[in-house]
Amino acid sequence: MRLRPLSPGDLDALVALDADPDVMRHITGGPPTPRALYLDVLLPRMLAAGGGDPERGFFVAEDTDGDFLGWFHLRPDGWEPAWLELGYRLCRERWGQGLATEGTLALMAHARRRDPDTVFSARTVPENAASRRVMAKCGLVEQPERFTFPAREWPGLSLPEWEGVLYRTT
């Protein structure tokens, strides 16, 4: 697996990834992300997530043949901007091979070369056992207090408030 910065040409792969209800189970409850929503809102936001720093933002994971595996992010944490927030979403057929852990640990090691004291965070819903296991394997620790993912209303997709669990390094 290798990681490269996300680009506008990845739109089709992002839409296809989110078309799998298994992938979206703990993100939307199953429904896909509409292509127009990616085009108009999400992709521009993802492309800007690094704030101009090429070592931050969204990174596409590819295998050695250049096939799209999914993505990772390493971005300033929206709640605590001093932290870097980790995230990942992989194609269903690539799950269970340690790839999420491998990619996350690679991004963490890379960030630590610039700042060894970097605090890393990650958030998910309590039911997302695979994601929580990846966070724990990468050395992030579950925080006792739950928080709320805010409700979101987009054209073609509306998400209710959801309870979330925060993991972070100390």
Ligand SMILES: CC(C)(COP(=O)(O)OP(=O)(O)OC[C@H]1O[C@@H](n2cnc3c(N)ncnc32)[C@H](O)[C@@H]1OP(=O)(O)O)[C@@H](O)C(=O)NCCC(=O)NCCS
């Ligand atoms: C979360 C996700 C990225 C994990 O990818 P992955 O490459 O399969 O992860 P890894 O193989 O590195 O590790 C997964 C771990 O979770 C464990 N796991 C998987 N499903 C599990 C479940 N239902 N209950 C408990 N543990 C589970 C695996 O056994 C593995 O742990 P182990 O190495 O101790 O055996 C992948 O499932 C995914 O893309 N899910 C959909 C998108 C998503 O939910 N993203 C996270 C949003 S916060």
